[in-house]
Every structure is written in structure tokens, then in C-alpha cells.
Amino acid sequence: xxxxxxxxxxxxxxVAHTSLATTPAPPFPSINLTSTTPISPxxxxxxLPVPSHPNxxxxxxxxxxxxxxxxxxxxxxxxxxxxxxxxxxxxxxxAPLNVLTPLATIQAVLASSLEKVTTQHSLGTQVxxxxxxxxxxxxxxxxxxxxxxxxxxxxxxxxxxxxxDYWVLRHQSWKIQKRNLVYMGPGIGNLSIFT
Ligand SMILES: *[C@@H]1O[C@H](CO)[C@@H](O)[C@H](O)[C@H]1NC(C)=O
Ligand SMILES: *[C@@H]1O[C@H](CO)[C@@H](O)[C@H](O)[C@H]1NC(C)=O
Ligand SMILES: *[C@@H]1O[C@H](CO)[C@@H](O)[C@H](O)[C@H]1NC(C)=O
Numbered sequence: 001x002x003x004x005x006x007x008x009x010x011x012x013x014x015v016a017h018t019s020l021a022t023t024p025a026p027p028f029p030s031i032n033l034t035s036t037t038p039i040s041p042x043x044x045x046x047x048l049p050v051p052s053h054p055n056x057x058x059x060x061x062x063x064x065x066x067x068x069x070x071x072x073x074x075x076x077x078x079x080x081x082x083x084x085x086x087x088x089x090x091x092x093x094x095a096p097l098n099v100l101t102p103l104a105t106i107q108a109v110l111a112s113s114l115e116k117v118t119t120q121h122s123l124g125t126q127v128x129x130x131x132x133x134x135x136x137x138x139x140x141x142x143x144x145x146x147x148x149x150x151x152x153x154x155x156x157x158x159x160x161x162x163x164x165d166y167w168v169l170r171h172q173s174w175k176i177q178k179r180n181l182v183y184m185g186p187g188i189g190n191l192s193i194f195t
Contacts, residue, residue: 033137033166036092036099038180041162044139048127055130062128062136062167062174070121078111086168086175093181117146117157117193134169141184148193157189 039047065084072080082103085091090101097113100106124141131137140163148155166178 033135034090034178036090036178036180038092038164038182041182041184044127048129048137048139051129058130058136058169058174059128062130062138063126065174066123066138066140066163066165066176070123073110073114073121074119076111076114076118078107081107081110084176085179086170086177089175089177089179091176091179091181093179094183113194114146116150116152116195117148119147120145136167136169136174138165138167139163140165146189146193148190152190152193155190155193157187157191157193159183159187160185 068080068083072078072084085103085106087103088101089103089106090099091106092099093109097109100109122143122145124143126138126140128138129136142161142163144159144161146157146159148157161181161183164180164182165176167174168177169175
């Protein structure tokens with residue numbers, strides 16, 4: 001089933017859209033973009049159709065902005081996360097970090113939870129849906145490798161997952177307003193390196 005972008009926006013926002021009445025009911029539940037409940041990976045392929053007229057400029061700005069997330073985290077420049085997240089961002093980092101808000105809390109909690117390790121976050125598979133002039137949604141796979149320090153030198157822990165990000169355009173900059181981090185598989189390696 002092909003969903004036009006306004007239909008997708010309606011579905012993602014969990015509101016009725018008149019054109020949906022003339023087409024079969026979508027095979028997925030209504031989804032609330034600003035909720036901390038992630039979208040099921042099963043639903044993502046149908047929710048994110050290949051756009052026939054992609055908004056290349058917005059997509060490229062979003063991709064480049066998201067690229068500053070690994071640069072900030074791996075550079076341990078947590079202040080620079082302000083380039084990526086809106087000040088009022090809400091981020092569900094899943095257990096054990098859970099829901100972090102606002103940006104100042106995201107910065108402080110990520111800084112302290114990564115204090116004992118250095119990291120490399122590698123972004124992979126990505127789909128960006130520009131929903132309107134000032135809203136977008138993206139799914140981006142990541143592999144996060146954490147390197148132990150001190151007595152844990154040479155030990156690593158690896159996390160696999162995806163970021164589900166809801167973007168807003170504010171003052172001509174795209175920022176993540178809501179993030180859901182979904183782990184894909186168990187943490188691998190020596191988890192003691194964080195302690
Ligand atoms: C979406 O979720 C947010 C946060 O939980 C809530 O405030 C809002 O009312 C929800 N919107 C809809 C349309 O259900
Ligand atoms: C946060 O996301 C996890 C899945 O990654 C989910 O199990 C949990 O219910 C979410 N928390 C909230 C408060 O929505
Ligand atoms: C983690 O690394 C420490 C230090 O090298 C080592 O003693 C310990 O056995 C490792 N644990 C696991 C689960 O590999």
C-alpha cells in the first residue's frame with residue numbers, strides 16, 4: 001500500500017485523515033510521533049514508503065545534523081549535542097537510561113554514563129521522511145562500540161540499535177525534538193568496562 005506523505009503524517013500523528021476513508025485501513029496501528037513508545041520495527045517498512053519526490057535539501061540537512069551526534073558523543077563534547085537536539089527534546093534511551101528530558105539532562109546523563117569509556121558510534125541504514133515544511137521523521141541504524149580504559153584497556157562492549165527521531169525545523173535549523181532509541185540485539189562484550 002502506498003501512503004502519500006499527508007497520509008503518513010496523519011497516521012504517525014494518530015489522527016484521522018479524510019483520504020484514508022477511501023482506501024483500505026492501514027495494516028498498522030496509529031502511531032504518535034511525540035510519544036516515548038517506539039514504533040515496532042515490523043511496522044517501519046510500510047510506514048516509510050519510498051518518496052516519489054524526495055525533499056533532498058531537507059533530507060541532506062537532517063543527515064548532516066544527525067552526523068554531529070557521533071561527532072559530539074565520540075568527541076566527548078556533550079555541549080555540542082545542542083547542535084542536534086532541541087532544548088525541549090525528549091529522548092527514550094531505553095533501560096537503563098530510560099526517558100531523558102530536556103536537553104540539559106540528555107547531556108548530563110550521557111556524559112556520566114560514558115565517563116569510563118571512549119566510543120565510536122557508526123551510523124548505517126537510514127530512511128528520512130520529510131513530513132511537512134517543518135517536520136520530519138528518520139530511522140537510523142547504529143553500532144556503538146565502547147572501549148574500556150585503565151584496567152579495562154583492550155576490552156570492548158558493543159551495542160546495536162536504531163534511533164527513531166522526530167525532527168522539527170526551528171529558526172532554520174533541523175533539531176531532534178523526540179528520540180526513541182531501540183536496541184536491536186543484546187549488548188555484546190565486556191559490560192564491566194562502564195563501571
Ligand atoms: C501523543 O503523545 C503525547 C505524549 O505522550 C501526548 O501528549 C499527546 O496527547 C499524544 N497525541 C495523540 C494524538 O494521541
Ligand atoms: C522506552 O522505549 C522502550 C523500548 O525501547 C519501551 O519498552 C518503553 O516502554 C519506553 N518507555 C516509555 C516511558 O515509553
Ligand atoms: C572484563 O575485563 C576484565 C579486565 O580485563 C576481565 O578481568 C573480565 O574477565 C572481563 N569480563 C568479561 C565478561 O569478559
